[in-house]
Each structure stands twice: as structure tokens, then as C-alpha cells.
Amino acid sequence: DGGITQSPKYLFRKEGQNVTLSCEQNLNHDAMYWYRQDPGQGLRLIYYSQIVNDFQKGDIAEGYSVSREKKESFPLTVTSAQKNPTAFYLCASSISTAANQDEAFFGQGTRLTVV
Amino acid sequence: AQSVSQHNHHVILSEAASLELGCNYSYGGTVNLFWYVQYPGQHLQLLLKYFSGDPLVKGIKGFEAEFIKSKFSFNLRKPSVQWSDTAEYFCAVNALNSGGYQKVTFGTGTKLQVIP
Numbered sequence: 001d002g003g004i005t006q007s008p009k010y011l012f013r014k015e016g017q018n019v020t021l022s023c024e025q026n027l028n029h030d031a032m033y034w035y036r037q038d039p040g041q042g043l044r045l046i047y048y049s050q051i052v053n054d055f056q057k058g059d060i061a062e063g064y065s066v067s068r069e070k071k072e073s074f075p076l077t078v079t080s081a082q083k084n085p086t087a088f089y090l091c092a093s094s095i096s097t098a099a100n101q102d103e104a105f106f107g108q109g110t111r112l113t114v115v
Numbered sequence: 116a117q118s119v120s121q122h123n124h125h126v127i128l129s130e131a132a133s134l135e136l137g138c139n140y141s142y143g144g145t146v147n148l149f150w151y152v153q154y155p156g157q158h159l160q161l162l163l164k165y166f167s168g169d170p171l172v173k174g175i176k177g178f179e180a181e182f183i184k185s186k187f188s189f190n191l192r193k194p195s196v197q198w199s200d201t202a203e204y205f206c207a208v209n210a211l212n213s214g215g216y217q218k219v220t221f222g223t224g225t226k227l228q229v230i231p
Binding site: 031033035040041042043044045048050056058059090092094096102103104106107108109 | 121124147149151158159160161164205207209212214216217218219220221222223224
């Protein structure tokens with residue numbers, strides 16, 4: 001089945017540790033996105049990537065880092081610099097064209113809890 | 116910078132009532148507009164989308180939305196809601212940023228609760 005896979009579904013980490021969230025897609029999409037979902041704040045864009053080896057900061061990139069070494073993979077690292085890392089993280093992908101007429105497809109999310 | 120506003124954070128309706136959820140965006144260029152729905156325990160899925168042409172678009176499950184360019188609005192409507200429509204609804208804008216990258220921005224979401 002084609003889709004976006006985020007793993008793990010639940011993740012617990014101690015404060016001060018870096019943690020990497022996985023996102024893989026087999027939809028052959030060029031563009032990939034990471035969002036953070038908090039109650040009452042909707043989805044806020046962390047990082048996005050339009051092609052391999054290129055990515056852009058979103059609206060709340062501080063304390064996060066990403067890489068895009070392969071088209072199908074866009075891992076997100078939550079660093080110890082992120083002041084409030086406990087949240088629900090969503091990965092998405094879309095076909096990327098200059099016409100920007102493409103819907104995003106979402107993974108099922110990873111709930112990160114930092115204790 | 117593009118932004119999306121959803122004014123209703125929590126809406127409670129009885130079954131068969133009509134629904135209208137507001138969505139306004141700010142962006143000066145060409146945009147594509149979307150409504151996504153997140154049912155309890157499920158991942159986000161597309162409800163409907165507007166690219167161009169007829170400003171009234173129809174989506175799944177009887178939902179529709181109207182794009183009013185002069186008002187920068189894309190309100191979601193349904194004539195008669197059902198209990199199964201209980202979910203969180205997100206409006207989104209896809210536009211090219213100054214660097215030529217596609218950027219999808221979401222509103223804060225509206226939680227709809229339908230009472231049987």
C-alpha cells in the first residue's frame with residue numbers, strides 16, 4: 001500500500017536528550033513536511049523540503065533539525081534546545097510542482113512525551 | 116507571510132442542523148485552498164480542495180466550500196450534519212513563498228461536536 005509511515009507511534013524521552021522521529025513515504029512525492037499539533041493551536045509548520053538535499057525552516061523551526069538525504073525519507077530530530085518538545089508530530093508529503101496545486105497526505109503521527 | 120484564521124474553535128450542533136465553519140487567509144498571490152478533517156483517533160484526511168474555476172467546490176460526505184476571493188474566505192458548509200461528522204476540521208492554504216517553495220499553512224482547527 002502506498003502511504004506515509006511515521007514511527008514510532010509513541011515515544012518517551014528524558015529531558016535533555018535528542019530524539020529522532022522517522023517519516024518514510026512510498027508515494028514518490030517530492031515535497032515533505034513536518035508539523036507539530038498542539039491543542040488549540042492547530043498544525044504549525046516546523047520544516048519542509050521540496051527536493052532531496054534541500055529544506056526550509058517553517059514557522060517554529062527553533063530546537064529542531066531535519067535531513068533529506070533520500071526522496072522517501074525526512075527524519076526530524078527534536079534537540080535538547082527545544083523548550084517544549086512534548087507534542088504530537090505529523091509528517092506529510094505532496095507532489096511538488098510549480099503550480100502548487102497539490103494536497104498533502106499525512107502520516108498517523110508520533111506522540112512524543114519528554115519527562 | 117501567509118496565514119490562516121479559523122474563528123470558531125468549538126462548535127456544538129444537534130443532528131440535522133446546518134453547519135458553516137469560517138476560514139480566512141492572508142496571502143497576496145495565487146493560493147490553493149483545502150479543508151481537512153481529523154476524526155477521533157484517525158489521521159488527517161482531505162475533505163475538499165479548491166484550485167481554480169467554480170468557486171463552489173463539493174467534497175466528500177456532503178460537504179462543500181465556497182471561495183470568495185474578495186473576502187479571502189473559504190468557508191465550509193453542510194446543510195444537515197450527522198453524529199458521524201463529529202471531528203476536528205482544519206482549513207489550509209498552499210502557496211509559493213518568496214523563495215519559490217510550496218508552503219502549506221494550517222488554521223488552528225475547529226472542533227465540531229454533533230449531539231444525537
